[in-house]
Amino acid sequence: MEENKYVTIYDIAERLNLATSTISRALKDHHTISEKTIKKVKKTAEEMGFVPNTLAAGLRGNKTKTIGVLIPTVTQPFLSSLISGIEIAAQKSGYTVIIMQSHDSSEEEVNMAKSLYSNRVSGVICSLAMETRDTSHFLQFSNNNIPLVFVDRVPKDFNTFRVVIDNYSAGYKATKHLIDQGCTRIAHLTAGSEFGNLYNERKRGYTEALRDHNLPVDEELIVNLKSVTYEAGVKASNKLFDLNPIPDGIFAPGDIIAVSAVQTAKKRGIKVPEDVAVIGFNNDPISEIIDPNLSTITHPAEKMGKAAAEIIIKKLKSAKHDEVKEITFLNTEVLVRESSARK
């Protein structure tokens, strides 16, 4: 390894008395270069500690083999698993992933999007910040034919790829499961009603399931959370357990919230699942650990990440300027564990 100096193809060319173009081609196994030369070049490159300069290559070719990921935070199990999936798929095709966090702020999201564009990423995967309404900062990508995929928290009206689950049917399934367990007074914790079509869809599934099974939709059993945190969950759960009679089932749109309901119930001497059956959402690691184990809806984070990355890579390969922007729906399943198993 040379000291203090980047080795370039020019250095290799000089050493071997070849043209830089030959070096460049040899390093990429170009078919017009002889086996012998290729071997020789690669060997010397290795010896001299040559590492290609991606900046130069990207500038020249106007493509970077980089996928930009723009998400609210990496500290949520769902999102870190999403990254994991993206990364695995990207790596398989030789793509680099660059991750930026919006911290659920629209303003930061705008800046980060600009930064990704500035870095000339080849494609973008995004899960929207909670407060984002205006999505015009994503036009710079679609206008320039940079593949853009929204995942999970997607905008309503933006013509691009989406990878999502069917939140409506997931909410329906969760609720139906509780009904199947014999629950008749099922509560629902929900969040972000104004924007998040995501939570709204789960709620719609909940109400439809009740209706389909001739159960009343009781507004006092639907509690809106200010934020999706453990503390907010405790507060909301206490509200439910203050009712008389208390609900005999709870569908929470996230595992953290569901866990808060379970713990709050336990603290108040309410038995789970005997007195109240609980089902969460996401299948976060914690759902398997708490006691009783939490029933939940699977949310295939890693698969979604993989799918999103593959869409981008495929799009980049075909290079066609087609206008078909499909929506990819991934499956969810009811995972029955102790917290809702009554029979």
Next chain:
Amino acid sequence: MEENKYVTIYDIAERLNLATSTISRALKDHHTISEKTIKKVKKTAEEMGFVPNTLAAGLRGNKTKTIGVLIPTVTQPFLSSLISGIEIAAQKSGYTVIIMQSHDSSEEEVNMAKSLYSNRVSGVICSLAMETRDTSHFLQFSNNNIPLVFVDRVPKDFNTFRVVIDNYSAGYKATKHLIDQGCTRIAHLTAGSEFGNLYNERKRGYTEALRDHNLPVDEELIVNLKSVTYEAGVKASNKLFDLNPIPDGIFAPGDIIAVSAVQTAKKRGIKVPEDVAVIGFNNDPISEIIDPNLSTITHPAEKMGKAAAEIIIKKLKSAKHDEVKEITFLNTEVLVRESSARK
């Protein structure tokens, strides 16, 4: 926003009948450019939808304002919090963060390091893969004067910056806390004894604390985990609870492991903290949620990330080629919660 074409400073220059050099300088508030021109240029740039090309700038100036982060995985609370800290500090100084995961594989770590180098990152922050012994793939950074900071899982013998906690004294404190609670038969779960000086240090703190308080170091109370997973923790805990008498205290070097001990105890009818007091490590979110709440040692992930990023930024600013590579120690604290509170 223009369609399908990156706007360059050349386009702006043409539109305004100015030289590209003037545009470039105006956009950076260069003092030799008149206020009027600066304003005009910025306005037109905005109008035309100009976004600087970081690749070109990086190539030209041979610096990218990008910090590369190389960690085992993003799906661990400690590491995702670390990233969060890095990102916040980086963003404040206009740096971009690019994250790569080694998945605890040395081979991938070597590749990713090369990729970071290839991307001409300005600095690197790394927490080593579990299996990494040979660290020569990091020489490319130090040899080329690219600031390199190791965090948490650091190599023994590499002359560069380190940001760590004092694992020895943390282990000592945890053990002493259990002793203070009246425990006399304290078990320790540990891991990766061959390499990880990190776990070894915690263990050393454990044994020293016992010795200092005239308690015997009983080898049957020290169980080595194959991996730091919940399942491995359950297995090890069962081994401990099969002993007669069982230990009256357990110090686990991670919260997941500690939680597995607590849950296993509960399942066997052993009371926590009455029969056995448990203390973990890291202060992961789960430690506050399980019942009983888990006592733990704080591990200031976000602060560590912030510190690491700041070291790099500072180093980059000074540009001096000094040889002082300090080690930054961050504080840890005993967080007493229910799982170890006996009095």
Next chain:
DNA sequence: TTGTATGCGTTATCAC
């Protein structure tokens, strides 16, 4: 099969 020449977008140097 290999070489020559050029340009990607920016910035620094030097000139005016």
Next chain:
DNA sequence: GTGATAACGCATACAA
């Protein structure tokens, strides 16, 4: 205050 020009490292069109 502003302009012309070269250079960063690589990849490609074209020539040989």
